Amino acid sequence: MIKTLMKEIKQYKKDSILTIVFASIEVFMEILIPLLMAGLIDKGIEGKNMNEVIHYGILMFIIAIGTLSLGFLAGKFAARASTGLAANLRDRMYTHIQTFSFSNIDKYSTAGLVTRLTTDVTNVQNAYQMLIRICIRSPLVLICALSMALMINPELSMVFVVAVIFLVCVLGIIMRMAMKYFNDVFPKYDDLNESVQENVVGIRVVKSFVREKYEDEKFKRAAQNIYRLFVKAESVLAFNSPAMMLSVYSCILLLSWLGAKSIVGGSLTTGELTSLFSYTMNIMMSLMMLSMAFVMITMSLASARRISEVINEKSDLVSPENAIKTVKNGEIYFHHVTFSYQHGSQEPVLRDIDLHIESGETIGIIGGTGSAKSSLVSLISRLYDVDKGCVEVAGVDVRNYDLEVLRDEVSVVLQKNVLFSGTILQNLRWGNENATLEECQQACRLACADEFIERFEDGYNTYIEQGGSNVSGGQKQRLCIARALLKKPKILILDDSTSAVDTATDASIQQSFAKHIPDTTKIIISQRISSVEQADRIIVLNDGVVDGFATHEELLKTNDIYQNIYETQKKGKEDD
Structure with missing residues (x-):
């Protein structure tokens, strides 16, 4: 997982390395202050030597600047590195998703993929920025401050050692308990986004059935699930601050008592x-910052796993080595094909x-709902692979x-x-x-x-809204057919693509096909016999x-199912 993201x-x-370098030098300079x-107080103030006060004061000012x-500089390069990582992750995920077969896409919901591209990547971005800045700076401050304290007075420095051991144990317990909640919370974002997506896409249906209240309740339930899990996680993390304050105040009290005795002695x-x-304060603040970084990293681990899942997903449909680059004609052969989605x-x-x-035949496909008409044609362009047998195009x-x-x-x-x-032209x-x-x-x-x-008014420059919401169903279908024709394919498949147009327009489209693209194999799936009765077979x-x-x-003479469909549709027309 980490290896996948670090790629x-x-x-x-370079920005990541510079962040680490600048943060390290910053710590070494800061720890000298x-x-x-101590020199300013002992040699300058208590020694009543103004030259020493000025000398140490100037040094402290230069080091502070x-x-x-x-x-x-460390913050600037950390921001560049983390936002760059986020941009690369989104680009890699989005590009990789384009290679997915339909069966790969079926594993993930649309809302889930959106969450991974947005919320999950943002979590990883924030965690990486803390990793190369805080998680480098804070341990160095801790080590250097402890080392300097040991140099000054080894006995008193044992107070820090005990405090550090205590805090590390407490933080370890807190992180372990919080992690399980964060693992559960991010999949709930998928449910939340799915609720929003369904509502926005189907807003006309929601309003026509007056289901706004139902959709509102569904969204509230999804939001409430996230709320409950975050409350549990944050309740665990809330112990972080009291443990930190306990350590800080204990160190100050012990140092004040033991230090006063040492001065007197x-x-x-x-x-x-x-x-x-x-x-x-340096030691305690470094531990505080580390604990905050661990919180963010803990949250991001669940996100990192979800991102890695998408990046490491292997498409089960790939082009073979030495793949054939030319399709000679539109001949199609199904050889004893058996297929299942799983x-x-x-x-x-x-x-x-x-x-x-x-090649060049016009083939109609008809059957009841669930008879696998769409599944059959999806095998021709290899949107899925067969379980048994094979599908051939041009032999x-x-x-x-x-x-x-x-x-x-x-x-x-x-x-x-x-x-x-x-x-319209762009489409x-x-x-x-x-x-x-x-x-x-x-x-x-x-x-x-x-x-x-x-x-x-604008003809072919007319703007189409997202999803084609400003054109009718029949207009949308005809634009999609025209778009498919521009490919000048050897095989044209219309999967119930004229259901929203009237029978006269449907017949006109088929006459155009017969006249202008006679060499193209045309496969027409329809629920209406009038759309397929002129087909060759x-x-x-x-x-x-x-x-x-x-x-x-x-x-009509030999097939009972076809006869029943024909009679039912014929009777329906007569009733009209």
Whole structure:
């Protein structure tokens, strides 16, 4: 875990090292001040020598200025190193997430990934800044102050040793108890973010069903869970301050009593006792700072683990060595394919699928809800891998293709249409970033999107809000189809992508496909028979098994499921 995170320091190693160097020099200079103060008191004040007072005073002033300057530089470089680490971690995580297969993404919720990219990285950033600054400075102050105290008076310095041992034991117990709460609290942030995300995305549904109160209660419960865990953790950490104060006051009282006796006995000077008091505060403050740093580091360990999980997640879909870089045509062959979302599952989603689709054919797929229509087509572009058998495109197993090449040639318009914030033109060019305006217009004509785009005041420069919230469902579907066409794929898959358009527009889109992209293999998933009846052949799926594969006319004669769907939809039209 630590090794994974430390790899991301990269170009900020120099800043990290400079922070440590400046913090170390700052400590060595700062630790001299109480020693100089002892000289000022003993030789200057008690010796009634003004020259010594001035001499020690000037030295203390120079060292104080140097200490402040070094502290500023250490803080500056620590900030650069920690924010740089955070930026690298976010970039590494985000880039790595792009390589995930659908099965990898299924392991993490969207809200969970957002939390890891934001809250968890911020925790690690703060912990790293403390690690290279406080966790270097405080132990050095502790060691140096103890060493100086031992030089002044070994007997009295035993007071510090006992206090340090006591505090280390107490802090160890506190950290161990608090850690288990911090391990539990950060996954609760995922629930909180998920509640917010669902509410914002589905705000229209929430309002239409007047469920604001329900959503508010759900959010409060998620927030309350975080509150309870943090209260428990902070209640444990609250013992830190009393333990620290007990040590400080005990040291001061013991030093005052024993020091006074030593001065009377002549074994200690007033200046030396004053410097011991200063070293007492140095030691206690260093322990206080260390305890604060340990709190932050303890919190961040849970975050670090969650970040490492994402970074170390291996995609189960990768391009093979010597991958094939060319897809010759749109021929598709399913060789006795069995597939499940969890490999080795006793209940596969698809069972023994054996299909041959010629390049350029138009294939319809129909079946009831849950019949695995989307699962079937997701195997063509290798969004998932099969359990048994194989899927071939142009006579080559899809597992032998370079993934980017394959997916460039298999264009999929998914069931859930997604548009991104930006202009219509920018959204279309997701299909081909170098597409000209004329090519975009041609794709929109084929998808029957041109007619509504031209009605917009800004035409192709019309701004699309996030998620396409300012266009209708049918308009969104047609824009997504046009975007897919710009890839000029060998295989075009429409996964129920015309469900929100009227039957006339649907028929017009299919006529455009037949006329203008005859060599492209077209696979159309639909719940409406009117959307697939003109296809060359139609696949009827039933509970993950191919129940029929023939033309519309043949299926009407031979397939019971197809007949029932046809009769039901025909009757519905007559009732209308």
